[in-house]
Amino acid sequence: MAYYRYLILIVRDIPYLDAECQLQFGAIVTTLVFTDQLHVIQQDHQVFFAGAHPHNIDGSKIGNLGGGETTLALSSAARDVTVQRQFSNKPFKNSVWSSFPDFFEKIESYVRIISGPAIERHGATPLTFRVVEPGIEEPVFKIRDTLTSRAEISELSAKFKDEVVAIIGLGGTGAYVLDLMVKTPVREVRGFDGDEYHVHNAFRSPGSLHPEQEFGRKKADVYQESMRKCVAGGWCG
Numbered sequence: 001m002a003y004y005r006y007l008i009l010i011v012r013d014i015p016y017l018d019a020e021c022q023l024q025f026g027a028i029v030t031t032l033v034f035t036d037q038l039h040v041i042q043q044d045h046q047v048f049f050a051g052a053h054p055h056n057i058d059g060s061k062i063g064n065l066g067g068g069e070t071t072l073a074l075s076s077a078a079r080d081v082t083v084q085r086q087f088s089n090k091p092f093k094n095s096v097w098s099s100f101p102d103f104f105e106k107i108e109s110y111v112r113i114i115s116g117p118a119i120e121r122h123g124a125t126p127l128t129f130r131v132v133e134p135g136i137e138e139p140v141f142k143i144r145d146t147l148t149s150r151a152e153i154s155e156l157s158a159k160f161k162d163e164v165v166a167i168i169g170l171g172g173t174g175a176y177v178l179d180l181m182v183k184t185p186v187r188e189v190r191g192f193d194g195d196e197y198h199v200h201n202a203f204r205s206p207g208s209l210h211p212e213q214e215f216g217r218k219k220a221d222v223y224q225e226s227m228r229k230c231v232a233g234g235w236c237g
Contacts, residue, residue: 008032008074008149010081011107012132015115015124016054023122026051027081028110029072030103034146043150045090045099047110048072048083054114057121062113065089073155089113140185147183157185166190170219172204178223179206193219 011028018024029048032040046067054062066088074081090097091109100106111126118124148157163186167178170193181189197219214222 008078009103010074010078011111011126012081013128013130014049014051014111014126015118015122016051017057017117017121018052019055019059021055021057021059021121023118023124024051026054026114028107028114029074029081029083030106031149033150034144037144042100042103042106045106046086046088047106049085049087049114050081050083051085053085055117057117062117065113072152075154076158087114141183145183145185161185162187164188164190166192168192170223171195171201175201175204175223176206191220191223195219197222 009030009032011030012025014026014028016024016026027050029050030046031043033043034040048070053065056062067086069084070086072083074083087110089110091100091105092098100109115124115126145157148154165181165186165188167174167181167189170178170191174191174193178189178191195218197214197217199215201219202214
């Protein structure tokens with residue numbers, strides 16, 4: 001069963017054999033790259049795996065999987081999946097190492113390698129048709145947060161989710177602190193600055209503003225409108 005959140009695709013119920021040739025079930029996890037708000041492409045040929053290293057029918061470890069032990073923090077909606085290792089296996093076609101043409105071929109290839117012995121020995125199948133509720137949280141941002149999963153900081157990012165952050169002073173430094181904070185999933189950002197927005201503020205401001213329309217207005221109001229282009233809400237000027 002597949003599950004999408006930001007840049008993660010999870011395929012559960014993957015049967016495999018452990019070191020004692022007992023049937024176990026794991027999950028394949030792979031990262032996605034959004035090219036726009038709706039479409040994704042593969043990041044690379046590698047996958048993560050939630051489970052022990054899979055074995056052959058004779059009890060030997062399945063080779064040519066590369067990678068090794070690693071961890072990857074996932075969202076709270078995937079608490080049942082604990083990444084333990086990473087695999088790397090490029091397709092070899094026409095005597096050349098190549099890449100997977102699409103996600104289907106990529107997942108199918110890894111399932112054949114990982115699950116083949118379990119299917120042969122126990123008659124197991126990855127086709128369980130189990131329904132997993134999406135459980136996707138309401139996004140804070142107007143643009144997809146593709147950085148969190150790309151940088152593998154989901155667990156760290158989640159720690160800020162319920163925080164309320166106040167920034168006193170929106171001058172040169174304060175404006176950049178604000179620019180950084182609105183890209184975190186905090187519940188609310190409160191900006192305080194009673195000064196007017198002048199030329200020296202525009203010169204130091206992050207992002208692209210329209211100073212000819214902003215001069216003379218309160219800096220808190222100027223940045224409130226600017227930063228709302230990034231977040232759906234949560235700003236209190």
